[in-house]
Amino acid sequence: MPEEKLSEFNKSVDFNEKKILGIILAIIAIVVSLILPETDQITVVVIKTVGLLIAFLVMLITEALPIVVISLFSCALKPLLGIVPGLGRALVGFSEPIVFFVLASYDPTRSFGIPAPGLLITEELPTVNCKQADFFVNYFKALRGEEPFLVKIPETRRVLAVMEACHKSAETMKSIDFE
Numbered sequence: 001m002p003e004e005k006l007s008e009f010n011k012s013v014d015f016n017e018k019k020i021l022g023i024i025l026a027i028i029a030i031v032v033s034l035i036l037p038e039t040d041q042i043t044v045v046v047i048k049t050v051g052l053l054i055a056f057l058v059m060l061i062t063e064a065l066p067i068v069v070i071s072l073f074s075c076a077l078k079p080l081l082g083i084v085p086g087l088g089r090a091l092v093g094f095s096e097p098i099v100f101f102v103l104a105s106y107d108p109t110r111s112f113g114i115p116a117p118g119l120l121i122t123e124e125l126p127t128v129n130c131k132q133a134d135f136f137v138n139y140f141k142a143l144r145g146e147e148p149f150l151v152k153i154p155e156t157r158r159v160l161a162v163m164e165a166c167h168k169s170a171e172t173m174k175s176i177d178f179e
Contacts, residue, residue: 018062020064022058022062023059026054026064033047033052034051036051045082045083048082048083055074056074059073078090121175135150162178
């Protein structure tokens, strides 16, 4: 990653120091949540949950540990801190289909981190000034013979070719050239 794109925090703090700082701040957040007393409006469980959430976010932001380790660490701490009765209850939300959908959609093992040089291919996108309803207005006018279709069949075929290339790329895990 070019030096000018690094944040001021990354420039001033060594990568290893940033990790250590993240772990220390996470521990402090959890310890503080264990010390804070219960109030009439906030229970101990809420305080511990917020402390764990802050620890989780601090470790994510500082990249103290890999994301998978941070997530498992947070799940393991829930029963240990008394937030939930057992590990099974801490993991109950992970069995939902949406979790697997999100994991498959974002593919964390490939999408997090700096891509190798030349791996990403970028193209300029044209600027289009129109409203979504314009397509449907044109479609009905074209059906009545009042004006030509704005979206032509060759354009539709190209979009379908792009979609097919995306699917093939996902299946083969390789870049697909077309046209």
